[in-house]
Amino acid sequence: MVQDLLNATTLASIYVLFALGMSLVWGTIGILNFAHGSIFMFSAFIAYLVVQQIPLGMPAVIAIAMVSGALIAVAMQYLVFQPIMKKAKNPHAGELQLVIGGIGLSAIPISFAQRSTLSNPFGFSAGTFETQAYTIGGVIITNVMIIILIVGLGLGVGTALWIRNSKKGLALRALGVDPEVSAMMGIDRPKLALATMLYSGALAGLAGALLTYYFNSITSESGDTLLLKAFAIIILGGVGSIFGVILGSFILAFAEFAVLLYTNGSWVTAVSFGLLFLILLIRPQGILGKKEVRRT
Amino acid sequence: MYRSKKHRLGVAAVGLSAVLTLAACSSGDSEDTAATAEATEEVVVEESATEDTTQEEAEAAEETCVLPPGDIKVVSIDSMTGPAAFAGILAEKGADLALKEINASGVLGDGVTMSIELLDDATSPDEAAAQFSKAAKDPDVPVIMGGVISSGAVVTSPIAEKEKVAVVYTQAGSPGVVIGDYTFRYTPPMDSYWGGVGSYIEEKGIKTMSVLYANDNPTLIATAETALPALAADLGFEILSSTGLPNSTQDFKAPISKILKEDPDAVAVLMVGAQNATVVSQMRESGWEAPKELLGFAGIENNFADIGEAAKGVTWASIFHVDSPAQSTQAFVDAVAAEYDGEEASNYTAERYDATYLVANSILAACSTDRQAVRDAMADLTNGSITGALGDVTFENQDARVAGFVVQWDGEKMVVLK
Numbered sequence: 001m002v003q004d005l006l007n008a009t010t011l012a013s014i015y016v017l018f019a020l021g022m023s024l025v026w027g028t029i030g031i032l033n034f035a036h037g038s039i040f041m042f043s044a045f046i047a048y049l050v051v052q053q054i055p056l057g058m059p060a061v062i063a064i065a066m067v068s069g070a071l072i073a074v075a076m077q078y079l080v081f082q083p084i085m086k087k088a089k090n091p092h093a094g095e096l097q098l099v100i101g102g103i104g105l106s107a108i109p110i111s112f113a114q115r116s117t118l119s120n121p122f123g124f125s126a127g128t129f130e131t132q133a134y135t136i137g138g139v140i141i142t143n144v145m146i147i148i149l150i151v152g153l154g155l156g157v158g159t160a161l162w163i164r165n166s167k168k169g170l171a172l173r174a175l176g177v178d179p180e181v182s183a184m185m186g187i188d189r190p191k192l193a194l195a196t197m198l199y200s201g202a203l204a205g206l207a208g209a210l211l212t213y214y215f216n217s218i219t220s221e222s223g224d225t226l227l228l229k230a231f232a233i234i235i236l237g238g239v240g241s242i243f244g245v246i247l248g249s250f251i252l253a254f255a256e257f258a259v260l261l262y263t264n265g266s267w268v269t270a271v272s273f274g275l276l277f278l279i280l281l282i283r284p285q286g287i288l289g290k291k292e293v294r295r296t
Numbered sequence: 297m298y299r300s301k302k303h304r305l306g307v308a309a310v311g312l313s314a315v316l317t318l319a320a321c322s323s324g325d326s327e328d329t330a331a332t333a334e335a336t337e338e339v340v341v342e343e344s345a346t347e348d349t350t351q352e353e354a355e356a357a358e359e360t361c362v363l364p365p366g367d368i369k370v371v372s373i374d375s376m377t378g379p380a381a382f383a384g385i386l387a388e389k390g391a392d393l394a395l396k397e398i399n400a401s402g403v404l405g406d407g408v409t410m411s412i413e414l415l416d417d418a419t420s421p422d423e424a425a426a427q428f429s430k431a432a433k434d435p436d437v438p439v440i441m442g443g444v445i446s447s448g449a450v451v452t453s454p455i456a457e458k459e460k461v462a463v464v465y466t467q468a469g470s471p472g473v474v475i476g477d478y479t480f481r482y483t484p485p486m487d488s489y490w491g492g493v494g495s496y497i498e499e500k501g502i503k504t505m506s507v508l509y510a511n512d513n514p515t516l517i518a519t520a521e522t523a524l525p526a527l528a529a530d531l532g533f534e535i536l537s538s539t540g541l542p543n544s545t546q547d548f549k550a551p552i553s554k555i556l557k558e559d560p561d562a563v564a565v566l567m568v569g570a571q572n573a574t575v576v577s578q579m580r581e582s583g584w585e586a587p588k589e590l591l592g593f594a595g596i597e598n599n600f601a602d603i604g605e606a607a608k609g610v611t612w613a614s615i616f617h618v619d620s621p622a623q624s625t626q627a628f629v630d631a632v633a634a635e636y637d638g639e640e641a642s643n644y645t646a647e648r649y650d651a652t653y654l655v656a657n658s659i660l661a662a663c664s665t666d667r668q669a670v671r672d673a674m675a676d677l678t679n680g681s682i683t684g685a686l687g688d689v690t691f692e693n694q695d696a697r698v699a700g701f702v703v704q705w706d707g708e709k710m711v712v713l714k
Binding site for chain 2: 003004007008010011014111114115117118119120121122123124125131133140142211214215216217218219220221222225226228229256257258260261264265266268269
């Protein structure tokens with residue numbers, strides 16, 4: 001039982017790591033970034049290419065993935081998302097174009113990685129890090145699980161508190177509520193948007209590296225698989241709420257875990273996403289979302 | 297469509313002399329000019345293929361096939377992008393190599409070449425159907441190859457039957473692919489050779505087994521839900537649970553936890569791509585070690601490079617191995633290494649290589665690019681045994697069968713056990 005709870009918590013932390021950056025960008029600067037999954041994958045892929053040449057340890061691999069993710073996200077913001085928003089007739093049309101732009105963008109790194117790897121899995125086995133398993137009171141935990149639990153939950157709670165309590169966090173929340181009014185109040189939206197994308201990209205890179213270590217290998221399509229779950233988590237928790245992301249991640253992870261543990265597996269998607277529909281019917285703004293606020 | 301005035305139906309059988317044994321076809325009068333065209337690989341159709349040849353056919357066989365000069369366009373629909381690209385790209389290497397040998401040999405006749413128009417289905421059944429329909433509507437296409445994904449093949453096979461154009465699949469191992477006169481498959485369905493691990497199961501004294509399988513992959517569903525229960529009934533072991541998981545599953549700790557509680561003697565892992573590596577490594581992290589067994593399936597070795605030692609001991613049945621003692625396989629392995637900078641041949645490349653020769657042989661045997669004639673010739677050829685990159689291949693209702701190997705991952709590569 002304790003083992004199952006630990007495993008489910010680790011899965012929830014994985015979801016937090018992935019969904020955090022996506023939620024932050026959507027809830028503050030209004031970009032539903034469907035390329036988040038490809039940033040996640042491609043950051044890990046770049047780190048993989050480097051590790052193939054130079055055997056590196058985990059900190060260096062994570063650093064490469066985070067820097068790669070941050071640079072890719074900033075480039076996307078600067079070259080694609082920002083111009084789309086500038087040219088959009090109205091914010092609503094702009095948001096739709098951003099979604100389409102994100103989907104189109106995501107295909108490029110995925111195709112590149114597919115071609116390069118022949119769609120085979122890739123990982124960091126050429127590096128120097130080795131997964132170690134420890135047994136404590138009959139419960140097995142690996143060093144990667146410990147790192148994911150600490151980093152995932154730490155970053156989730158830390159980001160939520162920062163958004164809630166800091167001045168910059170307040171500015172971001174203001175952007176989420178009303179970009180025009182917040183601009184009149186002196187908030188530099190382009191600069192904050194760029195910084196938010198940078199942070200989100202770095203988080204995607206961090207998630208990419210850690211999940212590759214945890215799963216031992218990922219494929220070019222792994223990001224897209226997680227993207228749908230992240231989308232569900234954000235809706236479940238409430239768009240704009242970082243604590244909502246944590247809560248949504250735990251609900252989805254524990255629901256999936258329970259279904260897989262007690263059924264033959266066929267119901268896992270139906271039950272998990274059935275929960276999403278249920279929440280949408282009962283509380284359309286999500287569990288921790290605020291009804292009167294569009295995005296906070 | 298063109299058809300020669302003179303044709304030869306007999307397909308020569310030659311020994312293992314690395315000689316291309318395409319049906320004799322040349323622009324001259326000599327009957328055996330092209331039959332001895334040198335190549336690095338031989339595809340042998342045994343005499344049994346033509347043992348029922350009638351007197352008229354025997355007389356006709358004395359005539360020499362002359363195909364009009366020009367290019368014979370064959371369409372190949374493959375997954376060059378998307379999750380199944382690992383199979384599609386390697387398959388196309390086999391087709392390219394065979395095509396190069398066939399055209400270089402001149403066996404098709406003076407000024408006659410064969411070319412392959414490659415269409416990418418992007419690992420999408422919808423795209424496969426669209427591409428297939430387009431190819432099937434083109435009257436200049438005598439035969440279609442490919443489609444490695446079962447979900448695409450079950451959609452394209454009815455189109456082939458309706459349009460009366462022969463299609464030769466490789467991979468696409470699920471039921472519902474070979475459905476009629478016009479559908480052929482050069483990859484044996486997994487349930488036809490997975491039983492090869494039966495003796496291994498008996499040797500290891502496996503009495504109980506749990507199964508993890510991808511419940512959105514028709515081939516793996518058939519293996520998990522049909523082949524394994526049949527094997528269990530045959531050998532007398534018990535399947536404790538069979539857990540189907542969608543391809544979105546990335547963390548397997550929950551089903552592994554369930555399996556550990558069941559405490560089986562063996563676990564069959566029938567997942568897709570990176571999922572296999574993750575399941576195996578998470579099983580190992582959870583303490584699953586010998587003498588507990590892990591069983592896999594053909595192609596799983598592609599997923600083990602990154603987990604190496606963790607996959608040591610995983611055992612499965614395979615239709616191809618580079619160390620096969622078959623001379624024809626060794627000739628093929630050498631040809632692949634020479635053509636692709638020392639690359640090791642794969643089952644995907646071998647299957648398509650042989651399938652491409654089957655297509656060329658069928659056109660020659662028909663001495664025509666008429667769809668029906670090519671289909672009929674292909675049906676005749678697959679009545680017998682064909683020796684090629686896969687070794688000796690027989691067919692049941694146009695569906696390939698091979699003996700296969702029992703192989704195991706030794707930490708770095710797969711090795712033959714039986």
